[in-house]
Amino acid sequence: MTALPPTHPRDSGDAWVEGPDGRRFWGRYGAAGLLVHDEAAGILLQHRAEWSHFGGTWGLPGGARHEGESAVDGAIRESEEEAGVPADALRLAFTSVLDLGFWSYVTVVTRTSRPFAPRIGDAESLELRWVPVDEVEALPLHPGFGSSWPALRERLEERVRVVVDAANVVGSVPDGWWKDRAGAATRLLAQLERLGAAGIETSSLSDPVSQSTPLSPEAGPGRTWPHLVVVLEGQAKEADAVDSERISVLRAAGSGDDAIVDEVARAASQPLRERIVVVTADRGLTERVQALGAEVRGPGWLRGMLDPSD
The missing domain is CATH 3.90.79.10 (Nucleoside Triphosphate Pyrophosphohydrolase)
Structure with missing residues (x-):
């Protein structure tokens, strides 16, 4: 036996x-x-x-x-x-x-x-x-x-890609970032690295203003683990690298906006369709990425999910 x-x-x-x-x-x-x-x-x-x-x-x-x-x-x-x-x-x-x-x-x-x-x-x-x-x-x-x-x-086939306009997010808080743009970008990347490991509440993707109420009292919020793409430009490109398979860092050769639009167009053309969310408050960039099918959230949406102790 x-x-x-x-x-x-x-x-x-x-x-x-x-x-x-x-x-x-x-x-x-x-x-x-x-x-x-x-x-x-x-x-x-x-x-x-x-x-x-x-x-x-x-x-x-x-x-x-x-x-x-x-x-x-x-x-x-x-x-x-x-x-x-x-x-x-x-x-x-x-x-x-x-x-x-x-x-x-x-x-x-x-x-x-x-x-x-x-x-x-x-x-x-x-x-x-x-x-x-x-x-x-x-x-x-x-x-x-x-x-x-x-x-x-x-x-099962759900995929989420969050493309972060780092200059816009860093610039949304007057904390002296202009004195050390690379250092500010490094701090943002560290915060995003922790967010990438923890995931985000799925409901936060449903409502760009606030987290939506679950459809059923027996259905909790749940979490989603997106792939984060952080676009750096100018002096911020000197930010320290991150070691996370959840984050890709794109150091723009020229305009950060152009690099973001190129990334959205590339992702949207892939056979495996992803839900693409761009984090920016720039109106011109918003119009360009929405024309490619991306959703847009403001910097406050992202900052609300970052560790406030940072």
Whole structure:
């Protein structure tokens, strides 16, 4: 008889939570699951052990979050334990939140940066399988995943590119930036590097003035991880480089506005259609990029998401 993979030590979060209507949900501090999308292989699904909640169904690797643990960290940790998912093979795309008030579940959607073979790491899985996107609905799905899959599938190809007019953003605050333009640009890049790692609230992309109200009381804000393109011009081009795959720095050979328009035109012409958001308050530039299909947000929109301690 083949020995079952070991179970992992219990955490204080490994407990049931009961709602006002008597329904029970796993995870004292909420739960999180990881949806891994590989362009060639499909979606990584877990065939749940018969003894588990909704055993025999197919769903996402994941589980209860630890106290104080973020949903992203929890989903990746659980998936590494259950399915051998390597964190360095993932790129964050977005999160989708089910918030019941007394309990929440966060689906962390990622894309693969390299192929990998999953492996069963504990007794919670009967099988792990890459399932083509078109074949997911044919399986007996875990009810929670089954209800969320249509909306998740619709967003799988979602890409967001935020192009930052650095001169306009830096110049929006009279903090002495003109005394050291390269230093001011370096500080902005450091802030954007942290923002790129943390992601932005998806709702902030829906409303250019304020963050929109979720469509349903059970649908939390969620987060999106865009690719940030920062355009520097003049003395700001001497800013220090950043080390982040989330940020591209374009040092304009001439006009910063022209470089931004060229970047928007290039991105808009790619086969994989991206949602392009340009951050600027320049009216002329706004008209040029909107003519190419880009959306525009003012510097205040971006500054409102940056760490105020910076």
